[in-house]
Amino acid sequence: MTPPAPVRAVVLGPTYCDLVFGGLERLPELGEERFARSFRVAPGGSAITAIALHRLGHAVGLVADVGRDALAGWLRDALTREGVGIDALRAVQEPTPVTAALSTAADRAFVTYLEPPGPAPDLTAVLRRAAATHLHVAGFPAALAAPDLVDLAHALGATVSFDPGWDGRALADPRVRRVALAADVLLPNRLEAGLLLAEDGDGGAPPTAEAALARLAALRPGRVTVVKDGAAGAWGMGVDDAASGEAPGAPARSADPSAPAWVPAPSVDAIDATGAGDVFDAGFLDAWWAGEPLDACLHRGAWCGARATTAYGGATAAPTRAQLDALWRADSGGTT
Numbered sequence: 001m002t003p004p005a006p007v008r009a010v011v012l013g014p015t016y017c018d019l020v021f022g023g024l025e026r027l028p029e030l031g032e033e034r035f036a037r038s039f040r041v042a043p044g045g046s047a048i049t050a051i052a053l054h055r056l057g058h059a060v061g062l063v064a065d066v067g068r069d070a071l072a073g074w075l076r077d078a079l080t081r082e083g084v085g086i087d088a089l090r091a092v093q094e095p096t097p098v099t100a101a102l103s104t105a106a107d108r109a110f111v112t113y114l115e116p117p118g119p120a121p122d123l124t125a126v127l128r129r130a131a132a133t134h135l136h137v138a139g140f141p142a143a144l145a146a147p148d149l150v151d152l153a154h155a156l157g158a159t160v161s162f163d164p165g166w167d168g169r170a171l172a173d174p175r176v177r178r179v180a181l182a183a184d185v186l187l188p189n190r191l192e193a194g195l196l197l198a199e200d201g202d203g204g205a206p207p208t209a210e211a212a213l214a215r216l217a218a219l220r221p222g223r224v225t226v227v228k229d230g231a232a233g234a235w236g237m238g239v240d241d242a243a244s245g246e247a248p249g250a251p252a253r254s255a256d257p258s259a260p261a262w263v264p265a266p267s268v269d270a271i272d273a274t275g276a277g278d279v280f281d282a283g284f285l286d287a288w289w290a291g292e293p294l295d296a297c298l299h300r301g302a303w304c305g306a307r308a309t310t311a312y313g314g315a316t317a318a319p320t321r322a323q324l325d326a327l328w329r330a331d332s333g334g335t336t
């Protein structure tokens, strides 16, 4: 497996303090109290991809709004312990965004509190200060606040990836769509891909992941498009050398860019799928930066996403470089 030269990346998007209640037999009814088998406080939202990228050896700064409260202090400490740059965390919200995740064997439920966003950060200044060569946009709020962010990043020679996250209304917003169509790498899950496509025909009915991929990729010629599909794996389509000229610094692709690729989800003992998609993003980008073919990018994403499901908390089980190498050796039958 080719590790990339370390990349200087900025991750932009809301970050949360996740309160993860694990092993509930079922969700409580109104008026009822239930006891979880486990509890963990974990960095959530954009922090998940930031931590996962740093564990793979990249220099990462996080741009997000937090409060001046105890949760913000906890988040700063956790991110610093993980090696993620927090210079661009702004204390402008009160309280720090928070999510309670209730996890049963069958599914999860979330309650989130997030203040309306403050003024958009000066992205050009942040990217310059970080000498970033890549901007990862985690979630639709950043696209709503700065729909020209791909142009800003490209003007500084940085490539851009976008994981929109889920929101029925926001993903139909033209500002989000603009970022989704322009990003060098687009990383929605199947439902999110359907929402991004709603304007193009079928009212947002979730198509199959493969069909969603074909339609999204057709709207984004010359770019990399991925559709994640949970335990059903992930689909992707690549770009070629000629097209990568539009994206400064984008690595050359070797495979037929018009051919879709699919990878299965590795078989693991999954206990919490929260953040699997965000950790997938880190693995995919890690391989893309190394100039790997699309198939390898998808595999690296899938190993990272699968590993993330094996512990409560989005980035808790995000692999280090050594752990990723071990997963790759195991998956290729120890033939390395």
Ligand SMILES: Nc1ncnc2c1ncn2[C@@H]1O[C@H](COP(=O)(O)OP(=O)(O)OP(=O)(O)O)[C@@H](O)[C@H]1O
Pocket (backbone or CB within 6 Å): 188, 189, 190, 228, 229, 230, 231, 232, 233, 234, 264, 265, 266, 267, 268, 270, 273, 274, 275, 276, 277, 278, 279, 280, 301, 302, 303, 304, 305, 306, 307, 309
């Ligand atoms: N149960 C699972 N077992 C193995 N791998 C999984 C499982 N769930 C997810 N993955 C891996 O992680 C990838 C991303 O997961 P998923 O499609 O759930 O993303 P997502 O919906 O964006 O997740 P989230 O937004 O909660 O981070 C999948 O494509 C797959 O490779």
Ligand SMILES: [Mg+2]
Pocket (backbone or CB within 6 Å): 163, 165, 166, 189, 277, 278
């Ligand atoms: Mg996701």
